[in-house]
Amino acid sequence: MKNKPFLIVCTLFFLCVQMNMAQEKSKKEIKAEKELQKQKEIETLVQSKTFEFDANFVQPLGRRDLNIQGEQYVVEYKPAEIKSYLPYFGRGYNVGYGGDTGLKFTGKPENFTIEKKKKYYLIKTTVKGENDVFNLSLSVYFQGSATLTVTSNQRDAISYTGTIEVLKTKE
Structure with missing residues (x-):
């Protein structure tokens, strides 16, 4: 008889611990499901080769990072053409006087390759x-972040x- 209350308390404690562990596991499962869905x-x-890269930060060669968040700096990827509306901070080699317009260009993509890496x-x-001529290298991570590196014949590389x-x- 004296052991009965002790057994009840131990059983309740054991059940609470089990429920808590089951709940933690389900949180991990939910997180894994969200990551897989993303x-x-x-x-x-x-x-689909149809998406847009929205730039938040720019890393010019040999300079500090610049925050460009909130601006409309994008690269539109489509199978038939790529449009770039990006700023450029760096050294240009054959750019006319006052003619620097950033990395604003439209053209047909050539040698388009997609390679799946580990992450x-x-x-x-x-x-x-x-x-x-612009060489675009876009690393797209599974959670949605991306890094774009642009090299060209007439300018320093920029990321x-x-x-x-x-x-x-666009309307």
């Missing part, structure tokens, strides 16, 4: 602008970090 969304976007997709392409999203229609 990864599938990113995979669908990348495979990201690597998308490479070449675009011929009016006066320059941007941001996100990829569904292509927004």
Whole structure:
């Protein structure tokens, strides 16, 4: 009889611990499901070759990072053309006086490749602008963040970090 209350308390304690552990496991499962869902969304976007890269930060060669968040600096990827509306901070080699317009170009993507790595997709392409050839290397991580590196014949290389999203229609 004296052991009965002790057994009841021990049983209740054991049940509480088990419920707590089961709840923790479900939180981990929910997080894993969300990550998997985001990864599938990113995979669908990348495979469609129709998305937009929204730049948040720019890393010019030999300079400190600059926050460009809130501005409308994007690169629109489509199978037929790529449009870039990015700022450029760096050294240009054959740019006319007062003619620097940033990295604003439209062109047909050539040599478009998508390679799936362990934790990201690597998308490479070449675009011929009016006066320059741009090599774009976009690393898209499974959670949606991305890094774009642009090299060209007439400018220093520059990198941007941001996100990829569904292509927004312009009105």
